[in-house]
Amino acid sequence: MPVLSSTDFDAIVLSIKVALTATLLSLPFGFLYAYLMTFFKFRAKVLLEVLVNLPLTLPPVVMGYLLLLALGKNGWFAPLLDFLGVRLIFTWKAAVLASALVGFPLLVRSIRLAMESIDGRLIQASRTLGAGSLDSLLTVILPLSRTGLVAGSSLMFARSMGEFGATIIVAGNIPGVTRTIPLAIYDYAGSPDGEPAALVLCVVAIALSVLVLLVHESLTRKLARRQ
Template sequence: MDGTAGLVLFTVAVAAVATLLILPPGVAVAYALARWDGPGKGVVETLLALPMVLPPTAVGLVLLELLARNGPVGRVLDAWGVEVVFTPKAVVLASAVMAFPLLVRSARSGFEEVDPRLVAVARTLGDSRARAFFRVTLPLAWRGVLVGALLAFSRALGEFGATVLVAGNIPGRTQTLSLAIFQRTQLGEDSEALKLAGVATLLAFVAVYATEVVTRRRGRRSRA
């Protein structure tokens, strides 16, 4: 039970940290996309959506090539004495990259629902652009941002493909619930794998149910 509890705590912690890390840049990108209609917007949106449609192992391979010691990012990190590959940091990073598009898409929808005239009124009353964002735009779009954060958290909970390549499957160090299920199955420990799958299902149910509750309330607010 202690092993399972540790896996659950580590998995939830990874998903929470990954979500918190992508929240500020995700909100900024979502707001920019909601307000920007210039050339190249479609290309940017496509690039941001790629992790959702590419095989997760392909994303993991790209991260591994970038972060390896002979990779462009890895050389810089190595000079600073920072190790990422096959560490818990890599688990968080892989989860964050895979979850980022879900946060951006939902938050962008929330910002697009905000009437620009309300922001314009705030500006005419003396608010700066940043003050108007935090006083008007973000409070009106918070449900979309929250749904995006919950979706990102849910995605991070079940991340497997990118994680196994860039972080490995090291028990007690980088192993999450999804990786542990895979390992137990490979070892023929099907009953243990099923127990872990049940725990993962429960966590996913809670996260997705919370997302559905917020989405329904958001829909009722939009129709009101």
């Protein structure tokens, strides 16, 4: 019976760390973006919508390549990053960024679903009871979007766990540093006797995905009932 080696273990921990960080970082932005799209009308709405959803249809490799061009040593944002003393490329932070961009549309989708199901008069009621719009956002819209926030987070977490294309370009495949579960499986698949180890990691990936999707499913059901 094949067991997990310590490098596999590192890959699992790193995957979880990257996915968790990407999800938590994206949450406030996802919430604000969903709020903007649900409750406001403005000119550039369609354009913004397309831009945010682009990673859903774009090959992740393209995303990764664009990120590399932007954040690399001579990239578009290099002066800014140098000034801040931050190095992103080929670190786990780059993997976080790649995961965040690719998973963001999934996160937003669930939050918007929850926000759209909020009865507008609840917000009106809060306003006439003395709440300003920020107060209303925090005390009515946020708690009533809770289900969507958790559902979206779980979906985004699962997607981030599986991120490969963008990650391998922008973060590389460095054992212990940026080698996540999918990258490790890719390595094993390319080596002559790596099949058992690859399979073990596959089982781990499937188990994590099933767990997350179960959580997501039960939450969306709850949301649908409310609607």
